[in-house]
Each structure stands twice: as C-alpha cells, then as structure tokens.
Amino acid sequence: xxxxxxxxxxxxxxxxxxxxxxxxxxxxxxxxNCPHCGAxxxxxxxxxxxxxxxxxxxxxADLDLAYCAxxxxxxxxxxxxxxxxxxxxxxxxxxxxxDEIKAxxxxxxxxxxxxxxxxxxxxxxxxxxxxxxxxxxxEHLNTDIANLVKKGLPQKVEKALDVVRVIGNNAVHPGQIxxxxxxxxxxxxxxxxxxxxxxxxxxxxxxxxxxxxxxASQKEAIRKRDAQT
Numbered sequence: 520x521x522x523x524x525x526x527x528x529x530x531x532x533x534x535x536x537x538x539x540x541x542x543x544x545x546x547x548x549x550x551x552n553c554p555h556c557g558a559x560x561x562x563x564x565x566x567x568x569x570x571x572x573x574x575x576x577x578x579x580a581d582l583d584l585a586y587c588a589x590x591x592x593x594x595x596x597x598x599x600x601x602x603x604x605x606x607x608x609x610x611x612x613x614x615x616x617x618d619e620i621k622a623x624x625x626x627x628x629x630x631x632x633x634x635x636x637x638x639x640x641x642x643x644x645x646x647x648x649x650x651x652x653x654x655x656x657x658e659h660l661n662t663d664i665a666n667l668v669k670k671g672l673p674q675k676v677e678k679a680l681d682v683v684r685v686i687g688n689n690a691v692h693p694g695q696i697x698x699x700x701x702x703x704x705x706x707x708x709x710x711x712x713x714x715x716x717x718x719x720x721x722x723x724x725x726x727x728x729x730x731x732x733x734x735a736s737q738k739e740a741i742r743k744r745d746a747q748t
Contacts (some may be wrong), residue, residue: 541710552610553589556587561589562586564583567579567584582627584596605630605732612712623641627641639704643683644709649715650663676715680715686707686708
C-alpha cells in the first residue's frame, strides 16, 4: 500500500473537462482522475495475496488494486495495465452532448482499453455527429469545417477539428477501423471531442443562460441598439 494519508482533492470532472488538467490513470500513481467517478483524487495502492492452505500467504504476481479516496471504489490492474473498469483511462463525456452522441462516446469509453482502434473509429463518428448537430451534413469533415468557419467557428475549435481530420482520418470514413490507430490516437480523440463540445455546445448554453437572466428592459435596449447597426 502506498504510504500517504488519503485526501480527496475535491476537483470534480465536468463534461469530460476538469478545472485542472485531466490526469489519466497510471499504474502506481498516487493521484489521477478516477475511472469510476471522474474526480481527481488520491489513490491507495494494494498488493494482493492468496492463502495457500497451511503454507501461508503468497503475493499474487502482476496483480494489484487502486482504491479511490473519493468514491471508495477499486480499479484492478494486471501487469501494470488497468483491466477493470474497461473504460480505463478515457475521460467522462461532456454532459451537454445530446444523448445519441453521448451513447457513442460512452461505447468508445467501454472499449478504450481493449480496442483503441475501435474506440477511435467511434469517436470519429461522434465528432461527425457533433458537426451534424451544429447544422452540417455530417458526411465530410473537411466540408463541415469549412461551413462552420463561415458561420464563425472559433479558430481554436477549427484547429481541433483539423487535428481530428488529420490524425489517421485521411483515408478512413467515420466508423471504420484505421489500422494505424493506437491508444494515443484514441486518447487524443477523447480530448478533442470534449474540447469541441465545450466550445460549441456548453459555452453557448452558458452565454444564453446569462443573457436570458437579464431584465426585459435591458434586453429590449440591446435589441434596439442592434437594430440601429
């Protein structure tokens, strides 16, 4: 067991993003974003032993547990790789994603450790669906990006979409497997999906909520000002 006092750092994950950089689970690391609850929290590590009837206890080789100090659940590690939960190192989805898109994201999380290529294929499909949700056809990412730029797509999101298009996507349609994909590509696509959702879905919702909270007289004054320009 690692020798430190458990302490919940208290930074919850919101929409796959955190107020501090997301820290993927890593073998014997003492703090990371929990694969169960998503919170950045201390992790207690335990070795496993078996009782060999009459022969005493014997350590189980290449198998250990990490205990989350925030949600009190265990992750199981075999040969320094997380085997449970299967979502492994993937961050939680942005909660503002539409349910259908979130389902694809969650399916990608569920196979991230076992099949990074399959997860990457699902994530490309997810990003294509986000473009469709934003009013594009969702058929060709390059065309969707060009149209979104005309509609005022922020430059940082344009760059994120271009990264998606370039990393292994030049010769692959959404939902198809690219043999060049690996765990790093899948991890990048998880991050990019949440970055795009935060900028194009979550932030506009926050702005609308703040604007709708203004007094009616002030909103009318703004409307008249805009009509004069």
